[in-house]
Amino acid sequence: MAEIVFQDVSKLYAGKAAVSALNLQVESGELVCLLGPSGCGKTTSLRMLAGFLTPDAGDITLDGRSLLPLGPEARPTAMVFQRYTLWPHMNVFHNVAFGLKLRRISKADVVRRVGQALELVGLPGMEQRSPSQLSGGQQQRVALARALVLEPQVLLLDEPLSSLDAKLRVSLRSEIRAIVRELGITTVFVTHDQEEAMAVADRIAVMFGGELHQADAPSTLYARPATREVADFIGTMNFLPGVATGTRLHAGPLAFELAGKALSGPLEVAIRPEDIYFAPGGIPAEVTSESDLGHYREMRLRVAGLDAPLMSFVPRGEGSGATVQVRRAVVYAGGKLVGEAVPVPRLVSR
Amino acid sequence: MSLTWFWRSGPLRHALTLIAVFAFGAFLLLPLWTLLLWAVATRWNFPGIVPQEFGLKWWSWVFQNSDVGKSAFWSLTTAPTVTLVSAVICLPAAYAFSRFEFPLKRLFYVALLASNAFPRIGLYIAIAAFFFQFGLIGTFWGVVLVQLIGTLVTMTWIPAAAFGAVPRELEEAARDAGASPLRVFFSVTLPIAMPGVIVALILTFLGSLDESQATLVVGAPGITTLPVLMYTLVDSYPEPVGAVFSVLLTIPSVLLLIVARRYLLAGYLAAGFKGG
Numbered sequence: 001m002a003e004i005v006f007q008d009v010s011k012l013y014a015g016k017a018a019v020s021a022l023n024l025q026v027e028s029g030e031l032v033c034l035l036g037p038s039g040c041g042k043t044t045s046l047r048m049l050a051g052f053l054t055p056d057a058g059d060i061t062l063d064g065r066s067l068l069p070l071g072p073e074a075r076p077t078a079m080v081f082q083r084y085t086l087w088p089h090m091n092v093f094h095n096v097a098f099g100l101k102l103r104r105i106s107k108a109d110v111v112r113r114v115g116q117a118l119e120l121v122g123l124p125g126m127e128q129r130s131p132s133q134l135s136g137g138q139q140q141r142v143a144l145a146r147a148l149v150l151e152p153q154v155l156l157l158d159e160p161l162s163s164l165d166a167k168l169r170v171s172l173r174s175e176i177r178a179i180v181r182e183l184g185i186t187t188v189f190v191t192h193d194q195e196e197a198m199a200v201a202d203r204i205a206v207m208f209g210g211e212l213h214q215a216d217a218p219s220t221l222y223a224r225p226a227t228r229e230v231a232d233f234i235g236t237m238n239f240l241p242g243v244a245t246g247t248r249l250h251a252g253p254l255a256f257e258l259a260g261k262a263l264s265g266p267l268e269v270a271i272r273p274e275d276i277y278f279a280p281g282g283i284p285a286e287v288t289s290e291s292d293l294g295h296y297r298e299m300r301l302r303v304a305g306l307d308a309p310l311m312s313f314v315p316r317g318e319g320s321g322a323t324v325q326v327r328r329a330v331v332y333a334g335g336k337l338v339g340e341a342v343p344v345p346r347l348v349s350r
Numbered sequence: 351m352s353l354t355w356f357w358r359s360g361p362l363r364h365a366l367t368l369i370a371v372f373a374f375g376a377f378l379l380l381p382l383w384t385l386l387l388w389a390v391a392t393r394w395n396f397p398g399i400v401p402q403e404f405g406l407k408w409w410s411w412v413f414q415n416s417d418v419g420k421s422a423f424w425s426l427t428t429a430p431t432v433t434l435v436s437a438v439i440c441l442p443a444a445y446a447f448s449r450f451e452f453p454l455k456r457l458f459y460v461a462l463l464a465s466n467a468f469p470r471i472g473l474y475i476a477i478a479a480f481f482f483q484f485g486l487i488g489t490f491w492g493v494v495l496v497q498l499i500g501t502l503v504t505m506t507w508i509p510a511a512a513f514g515a516v517p518r519e520l521e522e523a524a525r526d527a528g529a530s531p532l533r534v535f536f537s538v539t540l541p542i543a544m545p546g547v548i549v550a551l552i553l554t555f556l557g558s559l560d561e562s563q564a565t566l567v568v569g570a571p572g573i574t575t576l577p578v579l580m581y582t583l584v585d586s587y588p589e590p591v592g593a594v595f596s597v598l599l600t601i602p603s604v605l606l607l608i609v610a611r612r613y614l615l616a617g618y619l620a621a622g623f624k625g626g
Contacts, residue, residue, distance in 0.1 A: 051525075078526060083519060098524065150528070
């Protein structure tokens with residue numbers, strides 16, 4: 001069991017809130033990503049959990065017991081850092097064995113456990129290498145082994161892949177996910193890369209300006225972003241100004257039915273590019289620019305009655321047409337999600 | 351155009367490089383060479399380029415002088431003591447300067463230079479008057495104390511820079527693995543900063559070994575170190591005596607540099623961080 005709870009946790013830097021009233025629960029065995037642009041408070045939150053920073057208000061608990069009285073050396077957490085991860089004056093064995101030796105474990109056990117940890121991260125037999133002989137990816141694997149060898153209750157990853165090249169990042173992130181799954185260890189993973197978060201996380205907690213906007217499974221986060229900022233940050237989104245009257249919603253030539261809700265006044269309609277598709281009988285649209293991204297084509301469409309162009313992703317093999325239809329949309333009022341909107345089949349009115 | 355061709359093609363360039371290397375080497379080595387010649391000369395009159403007579407007469411004279419043995423003893427006890435005491439006082443201070451924020455930090459940091467801002471000899475005389483009241487004049491600890499004034503800057507500034515260059519993440523990773531702050535310092539920070547610390551230790555040791563003004567003012571008459579003795583002897587004896595002393599005083603420096611070479615050239619500090 002290792003369940004983490006942030007309760008109204010705040011941290012001030014020079015009078016400004018780096019994290020304000022964060023409430024977040026990480027279930028035992030869950031992998032939660034803290035996601036957001038730089039300066040959003042995600043790393044500050046992780047460092048408070050690790051014990052390198054003290055919250056100015058609130059509490060952080062592990063299985064109901066507060067972690068705040070404990071220093072980083074006494075917390076059952078182990079962290080993998082973004083940069084400068086390995087001690088350059090120790091070889092791989094001594095790097096991984098460092099924490100074990102502090103725990104006064106017998107020499108034979110240390111050797112065995114270091115060997116197991118290195119095997120787990122795919123670097124068996126690398127004990128005698130010096131950090132300078134390892135590639136960036138190998139260094140991060142050793143850092144992971146060094147964290148896991150202590151059998152921590154909580155694994156903390158602070159942008160562990162951001163200094164690696166793109167291809168390695170993708171393969172290492174799925175490996176990390178597999179290892180964490182296998183061990184069933186509660187993990188908090190900080191990243192600014194939304195694709196990385198979507199790929200590894202059970203749940204993603206999205207933060208902006210020190211505030212938690214949404215903590216949900218990747219699919220929910222994508223389909224129903226809780227705030228306009230989340231909608232904008234995760235993937236690509238078209239935002240259109242709209243006006244509601246009752247359960248009807250109009251955004252230029254587009255008409256929607258609000259799902260079971262009556263609203264009034266100005267709103268924002270958000271549509272994913274892949275939910276705009278070419279089909280006969282829709283709204284006349286003109287392709288103004290197009291770029292082929294391999295597995296799909298990115299098109300900018302000019303639609304009569306809309307000020308801004310619409311972005312559409314058209315899968316490979318599908319052609320374009322004269323009119324587009326919308327599959328689904330979500331609606332924001334004052335930046336907050338108010339519901340989903342279903343397009344009203346367009347009546348042919350000439 | 352023809353000139354650039356000639357320059358690129360080599361002969362001129364190589365010749366100039368060679369001349370520069372020789373000039374630099376001569377600048378560095380000729381004084382040392384002269385010193386060595388003087389140390390083994392018994393007669394060297396103008397206009398001879400090399401001494402007219404060689405011999406080790408002055409070496410035996412120096413070794414038979416009872417003051418020399420005593421001075422060597424004081425030199426070889428004060429210098430290590432000053433180095434050790436400086437390290438004990440200054441290394442924690444250097445760490446604090448590099449890692450913690452405290453009121454008036456910058457003022458303290460620069461204040462270490464203050465002792466270098468005045469003519470030293472005036473400072474030493476004022477200190478000597480002060481020491482006199484505490485009975486520190488002519489004592490071992492009086493000499494150690496006054497020499498510390500000169501070594502504090504070196505022993506604080508160089509290690510502070512070395513500690514500051516150790517990435518905090520490396521210290522945090524050790525804390526995270528379960529090490530106490532003290533353990534982190536000795537297992538991670540100090541070993542990584544070691545090349546800088548060793549440079550500071552060597553400079554401090556050599557500075558103390560070479561110190562004469564303060565030792566003369568505070569140490570006399572009880573404590574006479576080799577440089578102090580040298581000052582009194584070069585005035586009343588021929589040149590080879592000074593040369594012999596210089597060679598003797600060079601031996602510890604050369605030995606230290608040989609011993610510390612491994613640390614000074616250690617490249618692991620930079621090499622380990624390439625993944626970052």
